[in-house]
Amino acid sequence: QKEVEQNSGPLSVPEGAIASLNCTYSDRVSQSFFWYRQYSGKSPELIMSIYSNGDKEDGRFTAQLNKASQYVSLLIRDSQPSDSATYLCAVDYGNKLVFGAGTILRVKS
Amino acid sequence: DARVTQTPRDKVTEMGQEVTMRCQPILGHNTVFWYRQTMMQGLELLAYFRNRAPLDDSGMPKDRFSAEMPDATLATLKIQPSEPRDSAVYFCASGLGSPRETQYFGPGTRLLVL
Numbered sequence: 001q002k003e004v005e006q007n008s009g010p011l012s013v014p015e016g017a018i019a020s021l022n023c024t025y026s027d028r029v030s031q032s033f034f035w036y037r038q039y040s041g042k043s044p045e046l047i048m049s050i051y052s053n054g055d056k057e058d059g060r061f062t063a064q065l066n067k068a069s070q071y072v073s074l075l076i077r078d079s080q081p082s083d084s085a086t087y088l089c090a091v092d093y094g095n096k097l098v099f100g101a102g103t104i105l106r107v108k109s
Numbered sequence: 110d111a112r113v114t115q116t117p118r119d120k121v122t123e124m125g126q127e128v129t130m131r132c133q134p135i136l137g138h139n140t141v142f143w144y145r146q147t148m149m150q151g152l153e154l155l156a157y158f159r160n161r162a163p164l165d166d167s168g169m170p171k172d173r174f175s176a177e178m179p180d181a182t183l184a185t186l187k188i189q190p191s192e193p194r195d196s197a198v199y200f201c202a203s204g205l206g207s208p209r210e211t212q213y214f215g216p217g218t219r220l221l222v223l
Contacts, residue, residue, distance in 0.1 A: 032209040043200055043214035044152070088152065092209040095165055099152040 002027050002093045006100035015109045019076040023089030023100055026070070032092035033065055033072045038102065039085045048074060079107040111135045113215035115201050121221045127189040130218045132201030133182055141184045142202040142212060143169075143176055152200070157208065158184065191222045 003026040013019045021035075032051050036044035050056045050063040050072065062075040072091075076083055086102040114133045122128055134141050143155040156166035161178040169176065173192070178184045188195055198219050202212040 043217055045214065046211050049211070096154050096157065096208050097212070098154075101151040 002091075002098050004089055004091050004098050004100035006087075006089050006103045008101055008103060010104040010106050012106045012108060013079050015079060015081060015107055017079050017107075019079045019083065019105055019107070021074040021076075021087050021089075021103050021105065023072045023074075023091075024070055025072070025089075025091045025098075027091070027093055028067070028070060030091045030093060033063070034090040034092075034097065035061075035063060035072075035074045036088040036090060036099075037085045038088060044088055076105075079105075081107050081109045083107050113201055113203050113213055115199075115215040115218050117218055118216060119219045119221075121223065122191055123223050124192055125190040126222075127187065128191045128195075128220060128222075130186045130199055130201075130220075132184040132186075132203075132215055134184065134201070134203030135213055136182070138203035138205055138213070139181075140204045140206060140208070140210070140212075141178060142204070142208070143184070143186050144200040144202065144214075145197045146200060146217075147197045155186070155199075159206075188220075191220075193222045196220055196222050 005024045035048040038044045048063040050065045056063045060077045064073045088102045089100040090097040140159045142157040146152045155169040156176040175187045198217045200217045201215040204210045204212045
């Protein structure tokens with residue numbers, strides 16, 4: 001069973017703080033990892049992808065990957081109320097993406 | 110602004126009825142995915158196509174679900190007969206190449222089977 005685990009939350013952070021979202025996966029052979037954001041009632045949209053160990057930064061977002069620990073995370077700096085959404089971690093298991101259940105993030109102003 | 114389109118956006122039907130959902134992928138995209146999202150199961154892959162050929166439909170209940178791509182601009186997902194447990198949001202996504210490439214999701218079809 002190829003699994004992607006996320007804490008469902010909600011994760012509540014004050015505006016301006018760093019939000020840290022975590023994801024673990026079960027298959028060591030996975031090579032590609034993604035974070036999608038989904039606003040309530042909307043469709044998922046890709047915000048970050050990461051393929052190599054280490055950090056990848058894009059604006060206020062940083063994805064971190066540790067393949068040895070089978071762990072991927074997303075940091076959101078200077079969190080804004082507009083970041084309030086569900087964040088889905090997705091892992092490439094060869095021929096398809098497997099999504100986690102998502103973490104609900106709430107940024108309070 | 111290229112987008113994936115899906116119709117209908119909402120569908121309410123009675124158990125036993127046939128349901129057909131349609132998707133128009135982004136022009137030029139050669140990969141199409143069908144996902145189902147529920148509170149309990151999250152986002153699950155039902156099927157995907159590359160260059161109109163089905164590559165994986167292992168996530169789809171074969172007895173009642175079918176997916177096709179009659180042409181490069183249309184993908185369909187049919188449920189016959191529908192059951193209340195099929196109530197979910199069905200998303201279509203398209204992309205270029207493999208599933209690890211960026212997938213662009215449509216707005217979804219919200220299905221309620223009574």
